[in-house]
Amino acid sequence: MFQPTNIVSAALAAVFVLVLSPNQRLQAATLFTGSSNGIFGTPIIDASVDSEALFSIERAGPRTESFLVGEPGVGSMPNQLTFSGQSFSVMPEQTFAIGNFFYHNGQTFSGTNVSAVPISVSLNFHQPTQAQQQFEYRFTFGLTPNIATSSSADSLTISQNPAPQAFALNQSNYPENYSVEVLGFSLDQGATFTRNFQIPEDRSINSTLFARIQKNSTAYDLTKPSSSSPVSIPEPALLTGLLLLGSTTFLSKLSKKFTLPLSH
Secondary structure (H helix, E strand, O other): OOOHHHHHHHHHHHHHHHHOOHHHHHHOOOOEEEEEEEEEOOOEOOOOOOOOOOEEEEEOOOOEEEEEEOOEOOOOOOEEEEEEEOEEEEOOOOEEEEEEEEEEEOOEOOOOOOOEEEEEEEEEEEEOOOEEEEEEEEEEEEOOOOOOOHHHOEEEEEOOOOOOEEEEEEEOOEEEEEEEEEEEEEOOOOOOOEOEEEEOOOEEEEEEEEEEEEEOOOOEOOOOOOOOOEOOOOOHHHHHHHHHHHHHHHHHHHHHHOOOOOOO
8 A cells, every 4th residue: 555654754864865965975984094104304414513424214114214323332322213104094083193203312422413304204095085195394303412310311302293284085076175184293192292302312212193184164065066165054953944844844745635535
């Protein structure tokens, strides 16, 4: 037997899907996967201080690179910076680790070090699109004479976080705008961030570099994917009212259409 209620349920479901914005329908499916790596650049050398600078860059794999600097004393090691990238799989607004940073403060001879060294950290997205975002940092060495006091601890200062970078996705012809931001280096799994490490000679420290992907709130004219003109999106309360009004009208028409004559 024909059931009007089946039509009502289907119609209400269709109306509910239609009132959702395309961004809302796609948001649940937006999972970002990828990996990271870091590449050290040419160090900055002050010839008046480090006239015999000694350094090397070593690569232990596709995601791990080390910068070694200074001629070590007997029984010690050179100063070492190592960045190890890693894979990630995250949703927007989630804070996630993009790499591990290792710093070893060795005992080295004066005049054999460098002032600073840059590093380029790359985020290589695999899904939902293949793209790459790069961020630049600089590590500045603050080296002191090696004496048996806590004041001889050397420091490593990290430059300010680079600016967030924006990118766009086009899924099913609906543009979605995102930005990725590096949050900084942390010694406590992202609870706090620091820009300065200070440790004694022949000691090491490990930290983690964190990032976050955010979805931009600006809406765009979806009838013209190339347009950058923002459009207004109805508030949820208004959408609910329109839905109720439409469903009430629809039910009223159906009740009239399917009213059966009474038998006498």
